[in-house]
Every structure is written in C-alpha cells, then in structure tokens.
Amino acid sequence: MTELGVMAYPDLSPMSEIKKYLRLASKYGFTRVTSSMLSVEGTNQEIITYFTELNQAAHELGMKVSLDVNTNFLKRFNQSYDNLSLFHEIKCDILRLDGSYGAEDDYIMTQNPYGIQIEMNATSSNVEKEIAYFHEKKVRANQLCLCHNAYPQRYTGLKWADFLEKNHRLKQYGYKIAAIVSSQAPNTHGIWGAEDGLPTVERLRDLPIDLQMRMILATGDVDDILIGNAYAAEEELKAMAEAVRPPRLIEDSPVFAQIKAYGPLLPKFGPCKRLKVILEKGITPIERENLLDLIPQLDNGDSSEWIWRSRSGRLINKNRPIPPRSYAGEYFPIGSVVIVNDANRHYSGEIQIVKIPILNDGKRNLIAKLAPYEEQMLELINNGDLVEFLEYSEY
Template sequence: MKLGLSVYPEQESTQQIEAYLKTGAEYGFDHVFTSIFSVDGTKEEIVSYFRNLTDMVHRLGYMVDGDVNTWFFEKIGASCSNLSVFKEMGIDILRMDGPYGDERDAILINNPEGIGIEYNTSMIRVVDHAIANGANVKNISTCHNFYPQRYTAPCFDQIRPMNDHFHKLGIPVAMFLNSQVCGTHGPWPVSDGLPTIEEHRNVPVEVQLKHMLAMKTIDLALFGNAFADRAEFEAVKKVMDRAVVSTDSLDENMKEMARSMYAMHGRPLPKEMVRIPFSIHLEDGVSNVEKERLYFGYHADLGDCLNYMIRSRLSRMAGKKETIVPRPCEKKRFERGDVLIVNDNCKHYAGEIQIVLKPMENDGQRNLLGHIDEKEHMIFDLIEAMDFFTFIEA
C-alpha cells in the first residue's frame, strides 16, 4: 500500500504546500492528489502555475494526481485524444471527476502522452465499457470519493463490491484517510473530516489505516483533508513499519511455518507479508512466558475457527513448551476483543493465542492477557484465513 496527501492550491500557498510535502516525504508519502479545475485564471496562468507546482512536487519524489472533468478539457484546450497541455503541466495522473461515458474513454486511457487515467470507483460500467473497447488496463486506476458532510459517507459493506471488482481486474484502488487534526480543510469550507467511509470519521488515523490493510484491496491510502500533522505521520509510519515485513527477515523457523501456511492455500511465500498490528491493553500480572507467546512474530487463523474466536495455533506450535500457569480471572464470560492464552488446564493446546469474537464462558482453560482497543473491533470482521496479525501494547 502506497501513501498519499491532498493539497488544495485555491486555499494554500505554495510555501505551505512545499512544507507539508517535505514533511510527508520524510514518512514515506509519495503521491499527491490535487484539484486542477478549481484554480482560476487563463489557460496560460493555469499551465504556468501547475508547471511550477509539479516541478517542486516531483523534486520531492511525489506522483501528481489532478482532478479534472470534461468541461475543464474544453476550457484548457484538451481533448480525449490530446492531453499535451497536461503533459506540459507535469501531471502524472488525471482523475476524471466526470467521464465521457462512451468510446472516448478508451481513447483517453490509451493516450500517447502516457498519462494515467483515474476514475471514481462507482464508475464500474464506464471502466468495463472502456476495457471492452480496447482500453489498456495498465493505464487505469480508481479512487473512492470523500464525504465532507457528517453522516453522508457509505459504510464499508457498500464499497466492498467495488473494491473486489477492480481488484480482480488488477486495477489499483485508492481510499481516503481522515485526519483528526482540528480545523483541517478540503476543497470546501467544511471541517468535519474527509473520510471515504463513515466508520472512519471519528477514529484515529492508525485505526483507519489498519482497517484498510485488512481490506486487502486498497493500493493507495490518501489523507483527504489538510493538513495532517507530524504526530499523524508518525502514527502512519509506525503502523506500516510494524505491518509490512520482508519474509527474508524472518528466522528460518518462522519462515518455514509461513511457507507451510501459504502452501496449504496453494500460494507461494511472498517477498513481503502484511500483519495487522492490533493495539492491546495488557492486564496486570501477565507473565514473561505469556508475553513471549503474545508478541510472537506473527499470528494467523487457518480459517476453520472463525466463529467464537480468531485462533492462532502458531504461538503454540512454535513456542517452547514452558508451563502456562493458570491465573485467576473474575470475569465469568470473556467478551469481544478480549485476548486470551490457553493455559495448562488444557495442556495439549497451551500457548495458543485467541481473540474473542463472541461472548465465551470462562471455563478456567484460558488466561486473560488483555483487550484490543474497541475502536479496532471493526477490523475483526475482515480477518480471514491466512490473514496475519500481531500485537503492540496500547
């Protein structure tokens, strides 16, 4: 997953934009979304402004994605078969706020200037029709919308079919992160955030990012509102550093276990694996042995137990056979989000790490290790067979 930022030239000075992008580049951001048609002026003034802007943005290592529509094409002297003016501006990708809706979309996508063409994810029929008319799939990307007005954004279940459709076609999908910094802005004077889905409007950016990683169909995560601050950049980097791991960096035992798990599902071991880093609030009295199992390099459910729990056998199979001493717990029932370890009252399975999905009776066979932050519970519904996860202390 790549990371991006949004800037709004009609509201921000070039100096503000440059300072923002310099900070973002320190944290691995390399994609800029901006609005081209919202900048006033003559054709010459608009071309000059964006040529200077993109020169600066490219020097900082970013790709430039510009929002346009067919009306603006007429204003700027472009057409579906002539994008030379955007090439002159230094634009890498054109996000079509409005498509042609006919055979001209295929001509646009196959432009000789090599400019990428991006559509709203809701334009499935437009993209499918363009591909049927010979459009080069490799030159197409998609991006979800953002929703400044509270309660207007869709839920994840509504956008999931779109993600799945484009993922199967090999077409990248972008989605907007929502900065929680007070007073941020988008293209309009509304300060209630710019999320793609309503579930993300009021949760920390690191939770949003983990949720996107768990979706497995998002290729680019973009801050929609500006300006996110350094603390949020650091939170994003922390998640990405923890989530994405090179399989070459694993010790041989862990690598072999991962290879075996992938083989069970007919897949080769990838060069990188993604682990969702759940934030856990630890209970008092957790032993060092229990912590070693909890913070084992990665966990995964084989897919056969996703009912009452997300069950990781790996911490049992890979760990040493130390005693997991039963610890007293006053809870009669474990609740959603509780993290457990099987103790020696069930010796054969001792050492397994389990995340509770539905209330379970405390039968004395499991010790309570802690609780996953409630804001992250929505991620549980996306965990499937072979989805790796890990834990970080909240």
C-alpha cells in the first residue's frame, strides 16, 4: 500500500504552521513526515526539545517521522552506529542517513534494539552495493527503507531513464522505495531556497502534483511518495489522495458475469492506473457511464499502434443506443477519447484512446480528450493494466 508523506522545514517555518500543515495532510490520509535535525540551530537540549515536540505532534495524528542526520551530527550528540538511544527517547520512527559509516557499521544500525528503521539514500552511487550486502545479511523490510533525493535547482533532477533503471535494480531486494514530488502551490519553501520546486525527477518538476505521483507509481518500482516543498495546497493533497485510493472491486462490475464466462481472465489483470480526461459537452449519459463508471477498462494487448482499446463497454451495450454524432475534423488527434457508435454496431460501446491520429470515418463519437500532460501517463499503461478514468478539474 502506498504511503504519502510531507516534509517540514523547522528552519523556515514556525512550529505552529508545521503542526497546521500536518493536520491538513493527515486529513487526506498522509502518514509520513520528514524533517532534518541538521537544520535547527540551538543548544543540544533545544534541538532535542524541538524534535520531541514535532514527533509527538505527528504521532498524535497517526504519522511516522523520518529525521535526517549525518555522522557529524550523531557524534555531536554522543550517538553512533551502535547507539541510537537518543532517537528512541524522542520517539523517532525512521532515521535517514545523510552520509554513511560504511556497509558493516550501517548494518549494525539496522539491528538497533529500538525498532528504528534506517533510511538509505536511493540516489547514492554506491547504494546498490550496500543494499545487496544488507539483503545478504537478511536485514528485514521493517528495518530498512530507501528514499531518493530532491533537487531544488532547475535542470539538476534525475534523468527519467536513470531513475527507472535504478529503481528496477533496487526493487529486487524487497525494500520499500520512496520518491519525491513537487507542489505547484505559490510561495512554497524548502532546502536551498527551492524556488523552483523540489522533485526527484527533472521532467516531472512542473507537472501537476498528482500526475507526477501517478507516473512514478505507474512504473511499479516505487512504493511511497513524499512532497518535497511546503506547503502544498489542500487541493493538491486531495488530488493525491484520490489518485491512490483502492480501485473498485471487479466483482462489483455490471459485466463481471460476462468476464467470468470468458474463462481465467481475472488473474491476468495488472495494477490500476488512472487517467484524467476532459469531457466533451455533447457526451451522453450512456457514453459518460461507459467511460467513468464501467469497470474494468483495459487493453487486452492485441491493439494496434494507433489506439488504446477497451472492449468492456461492448459487453453491456446490446440494448443501449449510441447514435453517431458529427465531428468536424477529418482526423481524431492524439489524446482523443472516442467511443464506437451504432454505425459499427458489433463494436458499439468500446472505448478507445487515440495514440496516432486516426481517420474520422463516422463510426466513433468524440467523448473526451486527455487532460494536459496526461499523454505521458498513457505511455506508462501496459497491456492488461486496469485503467480508471477521472474527470479533470483544475486545482
């Protein structure tokens, strides 16, 4: 199950505002908060008092806390890889290592008697070698997790291809991986100024926050998503929560009986991925129902390069009229969402997404178009993946 989280910056915002943000995030099902103990100035006792209060506030909301430290910080507080008693006292859940003692000593940290989970930097160049060592030493999943870096400077985030490749290699070891997305809300803050957001992946920096998240999760190798900059807008938190809610049960589908009649199809279903669409003004109630309410929607894998194709609507459309509707264009452009109409009765009700422009032959009605940037999400939908269409609204 995907966990959502936020980041708090005690050096940039008062505790009262951070607590308010945590309450809002918790309202939408966020269960993690990350902060850095390196960022708070003061005496040792003042720093301990501050994070004790932060941890308590998060725990009262049912949120786990990850605190960023390095070896110099641990030394300052008389802590080390074999002594994490202070973090137990302040009730820290996850300790993120900004730096390393080396694989053998980091392994000892994972075996601490307090159940504090150790978080490694998934972006580090040597992390795979260290994770392989931990796996060989049988470090359990509840003792170790990974999280990528975030990049405040524009054009410095990770390459998408490198991000995918690294996660795919790391995922084989079975530890949870988190990545960071960026709020588009005005006047956000974060490390090193962060005027241009705080994502892990550069190509995602300016996309709507829920699309950033859906694209990352669609790769199948990332488990959790954190918002890098603060404070995300409530509408963004709500959109993220909506995008990770559990999919509707296939057994509740009006075509479930017909699907079962086709044989052992159910085990072939892939994960549920969500696409946002802008509905056409002339869409009929039947067309709208076929698009937004009918489950499952999926491409069986035998479509051409021109379209993504879901046959499910055909199964309930025997006595449901979809009369042809005129469309002025000679071609349906990329991103058009169409439904086969009664001019091709055998296929009537079938939902298709145009991937290469197709001729308007009068046998399809335009019912929607992909929302801005959603074509990038379409690229991540594989054969057999369940697809749920969400009506687009700006936030």
